[in-house]
Amino acid sequence: MAFGKGHHLHLIDGSAFIFRAYHALPPLTRKSDGLPVGAVSGFCNMLQRYVEGNAGGDVTHVAVIFDKGSHTFRNDLYDQYKANREAMPEDLRPQIPLTRTATEAFNIACKEMEGFEADDIIATLACQAREAGGRCTIISSDKDLMQLVGGGVEMLDAMKNKTIDVDGVFEKFGVGPDRVVDVQALAGDSVDNVPGAPGIGIKTAALLINEYGSLEELLDRAGEIKQPKRRQTLIEHRAQIELSKRLVQLDCDMELDFTIEDLEVRDPEPETLLGFLAEMEFRTLTKRISGALGVEAPAVPEPAATTASPEAEEHPPLSASEHVTIRDAETLQSWIDAIHARGVVAVDTETTGLNEMRADLVGVSLCVDPGRAAYLPLAHKDGGGADDLFGGEAKLAEGQLDFETALGMLKPVLEDPAVLKIGQNMKYDAKILARNGITVAPIDDTMLLSYALHAGLHGHGMDALSERYLDHTPIPIKTLLGTGKSAITFDFVPIEEATKYAAEDAEITLRLWQRLKPRLHLAQVTRVYEWMERPMVPVLAEMEMRGIKVDRDTLSRMSNAFAQKMAGLEAEIHELAGESFNVGSPAQLGEILFEKMGFEGGKTGKSGKYSTPADVLEDLATEHDLPRRVLDWRQLSKLKSTYTDALQDHINPETGRVHTSYSIAGANTGRLASTDPNLQNIPVRSEEGRRIREAFVAEPGHVLVSLDYSQIELRILAHIAGIDALKTAFRDGLDIHAMTASEMFDVPLDEMTPEVRRQAKAINFGVIYGISGFGLARNLRIPRAEAQAFIDTYFERFPGIRAYMDDTVAFAKEHKYVQTLFGRKIHTPEIGAKGPQAGFAKRAAINAPIQGTAADIIRRAMVRMPAAIADLPARMLLQVHDELIFEVEEDAVDRVIPAVRQVMEGAAAPVVHLDVPLTVDAGQGRSWAEAH
């Protein structure tokens, strides 16, 4: 029967339901596998309450309408439309498809159309219902839909259970439904980023529309407006206002692929509905609905007993999983479809090496559901090993999809904002894919989940996590590649073997995600992960791929100079020793010094060999020339081997730049670590070493700019421990070490000697490290009793420091972790240990909140940096714990420094308000030596 008089259509705004459900409920997860289902649960509850509330009512037709696709005709009209929307929360994404399934399970029509907003579908249906002479109720409180009210169309705010009719629209907009769009066009909408007319809000807009009758009339006669400002605004922004109207005007004439008749109310099929609810493991709701439907509730699995692993119970063992090799486009497409349907996929890339800037992509593995995973080989070669010695190119192995074709198919899903890509150490895969033209986003990273949850407890590599959480040892890569000289690269691994290994890795990653992600909330580290771990991945990936220019000739010249000096020193050392030996061998040097030459104080290390560190040689240098020569030789040897030589090998032949790799989860405290090469320990303290930095240069027309936090750890200590004297000194911009010395030794600031200041500085640093009399004595080369007296005086003068140290250790003992100001947890499992480890653990616990908070702050600055410098010709290149290095176009330096400084100095806000200011020093120059 055709829809018409006497019929009543209900249209439910699905997105509004979802968001309300998501925000109203805590982040629930499905017990068995950790799938986030909070929003689905809330959504089902709302649907059920809706159904119960309308039982016996006059509703004859109903549908839930959803948005589909992020790009609509409104984006074509105005590219900024809804541009300021925040990204959908990660744990909501995978729930979106489930809400569709839920709607269908309730046997309610579920409608969406690609490229259209739900509002347009609702508008079209409401108009059709009105024209047919029936009634229509829109279940939503979205003011954008108010233009549809009237002539049998009403809105219902389900939350407040309030009906919005023509009077309600008048109340909200001051005009009737037919003029709502005119008012919206003028007032604009900050939520949807509709510009409107600047300075005109709803009140003024309604006033104007009521006076002139319509927007068109108002704009045509804008010259008549008395208020000069208002008149000018309307005339100047006419185009913008007209655009705004087109943005807010809903489309009542969409061509739908269904009719209202298709939306007739249907009773739910108990089996389907209860089956879905049971699958979601909603116990209460299953009982309630089975009661309402008068059927027996299906069994919902009870939560696993605390001792048993849910993983082991819910999923078959990893060893029983099915591993698919994707060899044709049809199979690949079916996997892509499955990924879209699920909204979540674990991804792993296989490559020819560990260096992301040099390794080539060989294959991609995917896992959507535990139990089944796929490997897509892309560049496997035939043959047993490396390219043959005579230059013959190895042939591409049979049975692989074309490289470009396959990546072309994968690109949309890997870049789809509605599909979450999970990886273990995703920065690696993101860089490999980026080099193949794919910007993978959004991402989750199991390594970073583990790090946010368990820094300090254990490592975060896949093997460790798999054994710990899945009780499964992954196939060692060595079994495929071999070791040593005969090792092959992954592209020479036979595809069938590669499939087992690669598919397993993707599946392990997915299972780890299911286990770890729900724990973030329980451990209260969601913000740590979301704000300081996950966003680092794209930021660091970009920095690493950009690299920094290093001048090979500079390094090469220095290398030669070092070699010459070393040769001279070596000859002198041999002469002084009376024999020839390997100066680089501490064992041989020890024998020469402590046996042949008879020096006292030779201590042996673990290996029973003499120990010859720099401070020992430094002491001996007062008695003999040889130790000094060795010290000089060692310095040069270090500089040459680690820097001037090794750094040259790290210059990428394609980019001419050096690309480090930062480990995000390397340091327990939250600091980054730099590897391959380490660019966080480039020499600076010695004059000779500092010259290495002359080789780090900017491109022509550019300069390097370095900005570093001044005394950030001491400032944090002053804040955390609440030391008023230190806080005041920092606020007043005083010399903090001189101030400390003045307080401790009763020396007025203007009589301060460098020696006294140096001692105070050592104490200040000592405090951060968990001071001990022994350590301070060694550092200052003073008797232990004297050092202890310094410390006692310090604690007397700053009792808050002692309290902080005691409180922190007590906290660590109670909780087995300590925390930064931003909530990062650093676990301290050794804190209860007896013996020498006890001291270690205590000092680490004291240091961790300070070092960790500083690390958090610079991470926050780095995450915000790309947006802050987006419009400036500047690129962030390096991070060195409290310093950021940028490459900047010469004439933009004066604009870049203030922008960067603002982000860095304000990085603690708004989460933490520090009692001390953060200050940032800046430098610039052609090379890093000049900029620092």
Next chain:
DNA sequence: AATATCACG
């Protein structure tokens, strides 16, 4: 693979 040494914050 472990140890010693030393580069950085």
Next chain:
DNA sequence: GACGTACGTGATATTT
């Protein structure tokens, strides 16, 4: 009373 200590990293060369 003795133990043995500054905190956090990574790279290199030597030795096992």
